[in-house]
Amino acid sequence: MPMLNRSPATEEEAISVQLSLRQQCENRSPIDAGSIHIVAGADAAYAREQVFGALVCISFPERKILDQAVGQASITFPYIPGLFAFRELPVLETTFQNLRTIPDLLIAEGHGYAHPRRFGLASHLGTVLGVPTIGVAKKPLTCEVRVPGPDRGSVSEIIDENEVIGMAVRSKPGTRPVYVSRGFGTRLDLAVEIVLGLSGDHRMPEPLVLADRLARKARSDWKAGR
DNA sequence: GCGACAG
DNA sequence: ATCTTGTCGC
Numbered sequence: 411m412p413m414l415n416r417s418p419a420t421e422e423e424a425i426s427v428q429l430s431l432r433q434q435c436e437n438r439s440p441i442d443a444g445s446i447h448i449v450a451g452a453d454a455a456y457a458r459e460q461v462f463g464a465l466v467c468i469s470f471p472e473r474k475i476l477d478q479a480v481g482q483a484s485i486t487f488p489y490i491p492g493l494f495a496f497r498e499l500p501v502l503e504t505t506f507q508n509l510r511t512i513p514d515l516l517i518a519e520g521h522g523y524a525h526p527r528r529f530g531l532a533s534h535l536g537t538v539l540g541v542p543t544i545g546v547a548k549k550p551l552t553c554e555v556r557v558p559g560p561d562r563g564s565v566s567e568i569i570d571e572n573e574v575i576g577m578a579v580r581s582k583p584g585t586r587p588v589y590v591s592r593g594f595g596t597r598l599d600l601a602v603e604i605v606l607g608l609s610g611d612h613r614m615p616e617p618l619v620l621a622d623r624l625a626r627k628a629r630s631d632w633k634a635g636r
Numbered sequence: 637g638c639g640a641c642a643g
Numbered sequence: 644a645t646c647t648t649g650t651c652g653c
Contacts, residue, residue, distance in 0.1 A: 454643080456644055489644075491641040497644095498643075520642045530642070547642050584653085589642085 415503075417486040417496055424493045425527070432529045435537045438595040441514070443603055446470050450513035451617025452505070452535065454498050455625035457633065459485050461498070463505035464624035466617055467513050471607050473616055480628040481505030491551065492526050495534035506539055515596070515604065516543045517617050522593035522601075524568050524576030526552050536594025543593030544601035546615060550578070550589050558587050563606055577602050581609035588613060 418424035450467045463481040468474060481504035487496040498520075522532030522545030532545030550568060555578045558564040562583050568576035568591070576591035579602055590605050592598045608615035614622075 454644085456643090461644095489643060491643090494642050525642080545642085549642065551642050552640090 415500070417500070421490065421493065424487075424496050428493075428495075428527050428529045428534070431534060431537050432527065435529065435533050435594050438537075438542075440592075440597045440600070441542050441595055443600055446514045446604070448476060448511060448513045448515075449604065449608065449617055450509075450511075450516045451519075451615065451619070451621035452502050452516060453519050453618060453621035453625045454501055455622075455629045456485070457629050460629075460632070461485050461501045462625050462628040462632065463498070463501035464621045464628060465502070465505050465509050465516075466620040466624055467509070467511045468608075468617055468620070470514075470604075473608065475620070477509060477511035478620075478624055479505050479508035479510075480624060481508055482628070482632065494520055495531040498531060499534060499538065502535055503538065513541060516541050516593075517604070517608075517615055518543055518545050518593065519547070519614075519618055519622075521545045521547050521551050521576070521589065522591040522596075523598070524551060524570075524589060524591035528575065530591070530593075532591065532593030542595035544596050544604060545576075545591045545593050546605055546618060547589040548586075548614075555589070562610060565602060574598070579605055581605060581615070582611075582613045585613040
């Protein structure tokens, strides 16, 4: 089954795609925490014109690795803040096809609703795959955030245009907070709950740490064999 | 116009 | 994200 999706040719086209898919995203009713048993993390690593994707599924809340997959693609879109999804989406879709397990929830590295148009990578990926998602980013995108308290579990709201669009979460003491938002089929409170349930050993939730390592390994394996 | 700007 | 050794600090 060939993948006929092309990357947008212009920024304007990319933005209109976001505005269109956003409607579809908002249609999906949110899942609840009780239905989450398998959580996946998604990440990518770059080498020149190649990008390597990785997905790792773990059990929740036990954190046992259940399945994982990698994928490779050529880069087809530049990095533009606000349009980041168009850079990583193709390889993550390919990687998802290589996965044997359908996760109950997918964690993307980047923002979901906490986005200028409320449709970041996490929202976009979830909408395209039909899998509930949340976004976890290392930095806020557009708006500044109050700093949460020093204790693990402390949170502060990310507010834009008088709306709470995400949460800064102290996932590990002594490190900078992570920026959490809902994606496709999820709510912010659940997103925060999951992040706190899967972090602590590291600042980022475990599935993202594992996916990051796997993507880097896929890249080094590729470099070694050429 | 200038600076900011997920990864 | 990536290019990259040593180094300051807990």
